[in-house]
Amino acid sequence: MAELSKKQKKIIKYICIFAVMFTLVVNPFGWGFVTAMNSQEIVLYHLNDIVTNTFADSSAQDDYYLATGTYEQQKKGPMFGLGAGHNLIIVQIEAMQNMLINKDYFGQEITPCLNELIRDPSTIYFDNFYQQIGSGNTSDAEFAVNNSMIGTVESYTYKLFENNYFKGLPWLLKEKGYTANVFHGFANRNFWNRENIYPALGWDRFYSGDTDYKNDNIKGIGAGNITGISDHAFLQQTVEHMKSLPQPFYNFVITLSSHNPFGLPDSLSEIDIRPQEDNIVGDYINAEHYADKCIGEFMQELKDAGLYDSSIIVFYGDHFGLSKADRNIDKVVSNWLGHEYTYDNMLNIPLLIHMPGQNVHQTVSVSGGQTDIMPTLAYLMGFETLDTVYFGQNLLTAREGFVPMQTHLLKGSFIKGDVVFEMSRDGIFENSRAWNRKTREEIPISGLRADSLKAKKVIEMSSFYLYNDVLRLVLERGMSFEKVLEKLQGKDVPIPQKTGYIYIKRGDYAKMQDFYEYVTGTGSYDGGKGLTGDIPVTKYTGDKRFFLDSDDITGLLLDMQTGYSGKSGDTGTITVDETVAGVYKKIQQIIIPVDREGLYTKIEYMGYSDIAYMPPYGREANSENKEYVKLNRPCAVLLPHESLEAAAAQFLSLDSPVFVMGNEAKNGRQYQKKWGTYGTVEIRY
Numbered sequence: 099m100a101e102l103s104k105k106q107k108k109i110i111k112y113i114c115i116f117a118v119m120f121t122l123v124v125n126p127f128g129w130g131f132v133t134a135m136n137s138q139e140i141v142l143y144h145l146n147d148i149v150t151n152t153f154a155d156s157s158a159q160d161d162y163y164l165a166t167g168t169y170e171q172q173k174k175g176p177m178f179g180l181g182a183g184h185n186l187i188i189v190q191i192e193a194m195q196n197m198l199i200n201k202d203y204f205g206q207e208i209t210p211c212l213n214e215l216i217r218d219p220s221t222i223y224f225d226n227f228y229q230q231i232g233s234g235n236t237s238d239a240e241f242a243v244n245n246s247m248i249g250t251v252e253s254y255t256y257k258l259f260e261n262n263y264f265k266g267l268p269w270l271l272k273e274k275g276y277t278a279n280v281f282h283g284f285a286n287r288n289f290w291n292r293e294n295i296y297p298a299l300g301w302d303r304f305y306s307g308d309t310d311y312k313n314d315n316i317k318g319i320g321a322g323n324i325t326g327i328s329d330h331a332f333l334q335q336t337v338e339h340m341k342s343l344p345q346p347f348y349n350f351v352i353t354l355s356s357h358n359p360f361g362l363p364d365s366l367s368e369i370d371i372r373p374q375e376d377n378i379v380g381d382y383i384n385a386e387h388y389a390d391k392c393i394g395e396f397m398q399e400l401k402d403a404g405l406y407d408s409s410i411i412v413f414y415g416d417h418f419g420l421s422k423a424d425r426n427i428d429k430v431v432s433n434w435l436g437h438e439y440t441y442d443n444m445l446n447i448p449l450l451i452h453m454p455g456q457n458v459h460q461t462v463s464v465s466g467g468q469t470d471i472m473p474t475l476a477y478l479m480g481f482e483t484l485d486t487v488y489f490g491q492n493l494l495t496a497r498e499g500f501v502p503m504q505t506h507l508l509k510g511s512f513i514k515g516d517v518v519f520e521m522s523r524d525g526i527f528e529n530s531r532a533w534n535r536k537t538r539e540e541i542p543i544s545g546l547r548a549d550s551l552k553a554k555k556v557i558e559m560s561s562f563y564l565y566n567d568v569l570r571l572v573l574e575r576g577m578s579f580e581k582v583l584e585k586l587q588g589k590d591v592p593i594p595q596k597t598g599y600i601y602i603k604r605g606d607y608a609k610m611q612d613f614y615e616y617v618t619g620t621g622s623y624d625g626g627k628g629l630t631g632d633i634p635v636t637k638y639t640g641d642k643r644f645f646l647d648s649d650d651i652t653g654l655l656l657d658m659q660t661g662y663s664g665k666s667g668d669t670g671t672i673t674v675d676e677t678v679a680g681v682y683k684k685i686q687q688i689i690i691p692v693d694r695e696g697l698y699t700k701i702e703y704m705g706y707s708d709i710a711y712m713p714p715y716g717r718e719a720n721s722e723n724k725e726y727v728k729l730n731r732p733c734a735v736l737l738p739h740e741s742l743e744a745a746a747a748q749f750l751s752l753d754s755p756v757f758v759m760g761n762e763a764k765n766g767r768q769y770q771k772k773w774g775t776y777g778t779v780e781i782r783y
Contacts, residue, residue, distance in 0.1 A: 169473050169484040172492040179480030180456055185409035186271065186348045186475065187340075189396070190239060191389055192356045194415030196225065196446040197435065198386055206369050208387050211394030212413065215450060219459040224449035224493065226535070228442075228501050228513060229417045230467040236352070237290035239416035242468035244268060244299065244350070246488035248560040251504060251703045255564065260295040263570030265486040267472050268300030271348045271479075279343065282352040283307040283332035301350075311335050318361035319354070328366075329355040329392035337399040345408065353389060358419060360385035379430045382419050407454050410478065414471070415447030422506070441507050442518045442535045451478070465499030465513050466490075487569055489560055502553035509699050510729065512553035519546050519553075524696035526722050527729055551729070593690065593708070593734060597643050599759060599779040604650035610657070613644075645710050645736065645757075645779060647692040655691060655704050658682075690733060698730040708733040711754070718745035727752050736779060 198208045200216070207213065216223045231238035234254030241249050241256070245266035249255035268278035280292075280301050287293045287306035296304050307313065307327050314331040336351055343349070355362070360381035369387050371380030393413065400406040420427050422444045431439040449471070466474075469490035476484050477492045493499065503511040510521035516536050522529035527550060532543050563569065566586055571577045577585070602609050648654040659682075691701050694712040701709050711732040713723040718741040727735060727749065735749045735756045742758060749756050759779035 168491045169476065169481075169488070172473070172495045173477050173481070175477070175495040177458060177494055178477055180458070181410040181453055181475075181478040182480035183346060184453075184479070185346050185405065186276075186412070186479070187351065187400075187405075187409050188243070188349075188412040188414075188471075189351045189353065189393070190236070190243070190416050191393070191413060192236070192353050192416060193358060193360075193382070193419030194356065194386055194389065194448060195418055195420070195444070196227070196415070196448045197431075197443055198383070199225075199448050203369055203383055204372070208369070208383055209390040211390045211397070212448065212450065214394075215397070215413075215452060216461075218452065219457050220453050220455060222451045222453075222458055222460055222462060222494070224451075224462045224464075224466055226463045226465045226499070226513075226516075227414070227447055227449040228445045228465070228467045228503075229415070229447050230469055230501065230503070231417050231505055233505075234290060236416045237292065239468055240350070240352070241299075243414070243471045246469045246472040246486075246490040247563065248469060248489065248502070248504065248557060250561055250564060252705045254290055256291040256295045259564050259567075260291060260298065262298065262564065262567045263574050264299050265569060265573050266299060267475070268348060268350075270476070270481070270484075270486065272300060272302075274346075276346050276348045277302050277344055278348045278350075279303045279305065279339075280350045280352070281305045281332075281336045281339065283311055283327040283329075283354050284352075285313070285326065305336070305339055307332070310339065316363060316366070318363050326354060329353050329389055330395060333392055333396040334399060337396065337403050337405070340400075340405060341403050352416075353392070355392070356382075356385040356389040356419070358382075360419070362388055375430060375434070377426070377430070379420060379427060379434070386419070409454070410475070411452040411454075412450065412471070412475070413452075414449040414468070417447070418444045418506075420444070437538050440518070440533070440538075441511075441520060442513060445503070445506065451475075453478070462493055464493050464496050465501050465515055466493045466496075467501040470499075485573075487563065487572060489556060500549070500552070502556040504557045509557050509702075510550045510554045512549055514549055517541065517546070519543065519550060521550060525698050525730060526696065526726055528722065528725060554729070593643055593755070596778055597645060597690070597734075597757065599645045599647065599736075601647045602654060604648055604653045604657075607657075610654075643688055643690060645692050645734075646689045647694070647712070651691055651693065651695075652697055652700050652704070655701065655706075658685070659704065692736065693732065696726070698726075698732065710734040710736055710757075712736040713741075713745065719748070721748070724748045724752065727754055 200213050201208055215221050229239060230242045230248050232249030232251045232255055234241070234249050234256060237254055237256045238249035241247065245264055247266075250258060252258065272278055278301050280296060280303070282292070282305070285307040287304060287308055293304060293306075305311070311327055311332060312335065313327045316326070316328050319326045319328045332354065333351070336349075340347070340349055359378060362381070362385050366388050367384040368391075369380075369384045371384065375383075397406070397411070400409065400411070420431055420439075422428050422431075422439055422441060428439050431443075435443065449466070451474075467490070469488070470493050471490065473484055473488055473490050473492045474494055477494060491499075498515060499513075501513040503509070503513070508521040508523060508525065510525075510527075510530075512519050513535070516534050517532055518535050519532045520530060521527070522531075527543070527547055530543055530546075530550075532541050532546060533539060534541055566582075568582055571582045571585065572579065600613060602613065646654070686705060689706070690708045690710050691706050692710045692712050693701055694714065698709055698711070709730075709732050711723075711727060711730070711734070713720070713735075715738075717723070718737060723745075732754050735752075735754050736759050737745055737749065737756055739758050746756060757779050
């Protein structure tokens with residue numbers, strides 16, 4: 099049967115919509131089930147979604163519905179609107195992990211103030227809650243919480259997307275008459291590019307340590323050997339600033355004193371640490387104990403200032419403090435916990451929502467992440483609609499939680515209820531593992547594939563929204579998502595059927611320079627260590643692309659990035675030579691890196707949307723290769739001509755086109771006719 103054209107599909111779609119709507123509204127046959135369905139408003143609300151998804155031309159339309167549409171169905175509940183009209187104060191606590199909450203260190207309570215707050219009748223505590231950051235660490239936590247989107251791992255989100263359109267919590271509350279302000283004690287207001295992007299995110303004013311605070315100059319406070327303002331002085335002065343602000347306000351507060359490497363002076367370290375933990379673990383415990391003490395002082399100061407009773411006060415950790423990747427830390431923490439220090443322990447952060455005067459006391463164990471905070475608070479503050487795009491859900495009415503991960507765990511990993519799924523580092527689903535976060539017992543991964551794919555899609559869709567500034571197209575310009583896809587079609591560089599193939603051994607800078615000279619017309623590249631001379635406009639015109647292969651593909655790409663990214667400076671103060679970066683972006687469009695070692699996600703995180711897969715030599719027909727391609731969806735599969743007979747059938751059933759490579763690949767038409775392969779590889783080097 100011939101495949102339907104797009105026009106035919108569209109006609110069928112609208113016929114189906116009309117037929118279903120007519121049947122539901124008019125019920126010409128008097129069917130009882132239709133009468134019953136008409137009493138369910140959710141059916142009519144989703145009719146177009148259902149039909150659209152059924153007849154969608156691409157999976158991207160299905161993916162769109164991961165991003166929005168849940169709030170209105172989840173807002174019905176006993177706590178809806180309890181905080182309407184109240185001030186909102188969110189405190190992001192540096193490096194606070196949930197494993198410290200309600201715990202003691204050999205009889206010494208680590209977080210007594212937060213523990214007391216959790217016992218308060220006016221507090222909701224979320225114990226199954228996780229970080230969702232990208233490369234921007236603290237700044238990406240801010241971004242996820244306020245925008246219900248997940249930052250990128252290529253670089254820090256606040257720099258890459260400073261010119262994007264956003265409509266997160268600050269803008270939504272300002273539409274309701276709130277002011278929106280940020281408070282941070284660090285004495286560099288442009289760290290993480292905050293000063294430049296904050297206005298776009300909706301903040302009215304940024305109170306920074308270098309302009310708005312009197313520093314108490316305690317050496318070692320926050321971020322190691324610097325002299326910075328303590329959380330005690332910072333929070334005290336923050337309340338003074340708040341007293342002068344018009345109400346209602348939304349104030350976002352970022353603490354600092356418990357920043358890695360947790361260098362508190364002895365005078366502020368109150369927990370007695372045993373000799374075997376007299377290292378970064380002991381320093382971390384003391385730093386968070388100090389941060390907790392300052393939180394207690396902050397709450398009292400809000401009461402003294404008359405701001406406490408009229409505010410919703412939220413506390414959460416921005417990200418982990420103790421890395422599992424450090425073997426010494428891993429061993430010490432595992433001994434302290436009494437079980438293996440797993441990634442769910444590391445990424446688990448506390449979330450507390452305190453609503454003075456309201457009897458809302460409960461512990462919520464629905465799994466959630468930082469993207470869920472915005473819709474959850476919108477529910478408590480009585481938003482009738484959530485008029486933006488968001489990836490989270492309201493945790494107070496959600497039946498089930500779902501937390502996709504992208505840092506420290508490979509993309510495709512997730513936490514759902516008490517199930518923790520860790521995607522295998524080789525990207526093969528069958529080699530992955532899962533366990534119960536409560537019992538610590540391993541559980542079968544069968545039945546978890548669909549959730550793994552969903553976790554991957556959520557991360558990819560958030561990235562898609564950021565890189566294409568989709569919120570501007572949808573919210574500012576009023577485009578439907580179908581129009582957005584139409585506008586964005588053709589932005590990706592197509593893969594010619596006859597595509598170049600280049601193999602460059604890691605460190606072979608002579609061959610790399612030959613390649614750069616070809617695509618840029620310049621010989622100024624100096625071996626991956628920078629650029630000299632003028633960079634001309636690339637002579638690439640879009641008629642050539644190259645599969646780039648290497649014995650160390652990620653190392654080679656890193657060499658390229660070092661030479662051509664145009665970046666210089668330390669994290670948070672990076673500057674970019676836009677001329678150099680522009681050439682680099684064009685080169686990235688020309689290159690299709692070849693993944694032959696299960697490195698798809700690592701290559702993707704380096705900024706490449708098109709990645710080819712070459713199965714291990716001699717094992718092309720193994721079924722695990724097919725599973726790897728199904729999961730990662732590479733833009734192409736490269737098969738040597740001698741393996742085509744054995745391996746082509748399983749790959750040709752997938753979406754990724756198959757390229758034939760080798761000396762006999764010149765006879766490409768023969769292979770295409772026999773096997774239906776897409777194209778041939780043109781050997782360049």
